[in-house]
Amino acid sequence: MRWIWIDRFLEFHKGKSAKAVKNLSLAEDFFADHFPGYPIMPGSLILEGLAQTGGILAGEVNDFREKVVLAKIPWARFQREALAGEQLIYDAELLHIRPESAAVHGRATSNGELIVETEILFAHLDQSRSQQLFGAENFVFTGELKRVLGLVKLLAGQTDGTNT
Amino acid sequence: MPSQEEIFTKVSATLVEALNVDEEEIKPTSTLQGDLGAESIDFLDIVFRLEREFAIKIPRGELFPESIFQGDPEFVQDGRVTDKGLAELRARMPFADLSNFEKNPEVSAISDLFTVDMITRYIQGKLGQPSPN
Numbered sequence: 001m002r003w004i005w006i007d008r009f010l011e012f013h014k015g016k017s018a019k020a021v022k023n024l025s026l027a028e029d030f031f032a033d034h035f036p037g038y039p040i041m042p043g044s045l046i047l048e049g050l051a052q053t054g055g056i057l058a059g060e061v062n063d064f065r066e067k068v069v070l071a072k073i074p075w076a077r078f079q080r081e082a083l084a085g086e087q088l089i090y091d092a093e094l095l096h097i098r099p100e101s102a103a104v105h106g107r108a109t110s111n112g113e114l115i116v117e118t119e120i121l122f123a124h125l126d127q128s129r130s131q132q133l134f135g136a137e138n139f140v141f142t143g144e145l146k147r148v149l150g151l152v153k154l155l156a157g158q159t160d161g162t163n164t
Numbered sequence: 165m166p167s168q169e170e171i172f173t174k175v176s177a178t179l180v181e182a183l184n185v186d187e188e189e190i191k192p193t194s195t196l197q198g199d200l201g202a203e204s205i206d207f208l209d210i211v212f213r214l215e216r217e218f219a220i221k222i223p224r225g226e227l228f229p230e231s232i233f234q235g236d237p238e239f240v241q242d243g244r245v246t247d248k249g250l251a252e253l254r255a256r257m258p259f260a261d262l263s264n265f266e267k268n269p270e271v272s273a274i275s276d277l278f279t280v281d282m283i284t285r286y287i288q289g290k291l292g293q294p295s296p297n
Contacts, residue, residue, distance in 0.1 A: 071205045071208060071209075072205050072206070072208075072209060074181065074182065074184075074209060095212075095216075096212050096215065096216065098211070098212065098215075098224065099224045100208060100224050101208040101209075101211070101212060103209075103212055121205070121208060121209050121212070123205065123208055
């Protein structure tokens with residue numbers, strides 16, 4: 001399975017906020033088990049999508065020179081379940097960015113209704129330290145995720161409100 | 165400038181948010197790791213919340229120094245902090261109360277220096293300084 005939990009960025013405002021979309025197809029693997037006959041997206045994966053949205057927002061500030069790893073979710077409040085067929089909108093707003101960390105406020109909505117609201121804390125690791133701790137593979141920015149951001153740049157001229 | 169009590173109250177509120185502890189659990193003498201269950205990641209969270217709460221800038225490593233004793237092998241001997249190491253601690257963390265630690269300066273006890281009181285004193289010092297802007 002490819003570990004990518006957003007389909008596309010809709011907006012990207014450098015150092016401020018990002019908006020991404022995630023379509024919940026019934027063909028997603030996790031719906032087979034979660035749950036048979038009642039396909040709801042696991043809350044942890046919604047948070048992962050918000051973390052990918054927010055992590056790219058944070059990493060892009062320093063041009064991805066440092067690794068951004070999800071450090072902590074201080075709180076998350078789920079309002080309702082997200083069912084197969086829904087389209088989730090992930091909004092991430094950068095609360096702070098420091099040399100060693102960043103935090104975002106995240107909201108996932110569907111058709112304007114709040115699904116979950118959360119705060120996510122990221123730790124910045126320099127390249128050598130992150131490889132020591134996690135190995136070369138295990139962090140937010142795979143090439144694939146960066147390509148997702150490339151797509152928003154490509155569409156920048158076509159999407160209102162998009163600012164790269 | 166806010167009083168020490170006002171600062172303590174705000175620091176407590178910050179720790180309630182960052183560590184998910186009850187306000188009643190937080191005493192000035194509480195140690196962040198031992199008593200309040202903070203993990204290293206939580207220090208990042210605490211620093212950011214303190215910056216926001218008090219509208220101050222906390223340079224990296226100033227409140228919670230990283231790897232103080234890695235710079236010099238003479239700072240620690242046989243698991244104990246040497247006089248030279250203590251001098252380094254005093255210089256790096258003038259806001260920490262070393263009086264108890266100095267009596268038995270085992271490296272393993274260093275996390276006990278990180279108390280609620282220590283944060284309060286640090287903030288007090290920060291607010292007392294003229295603003296860099």
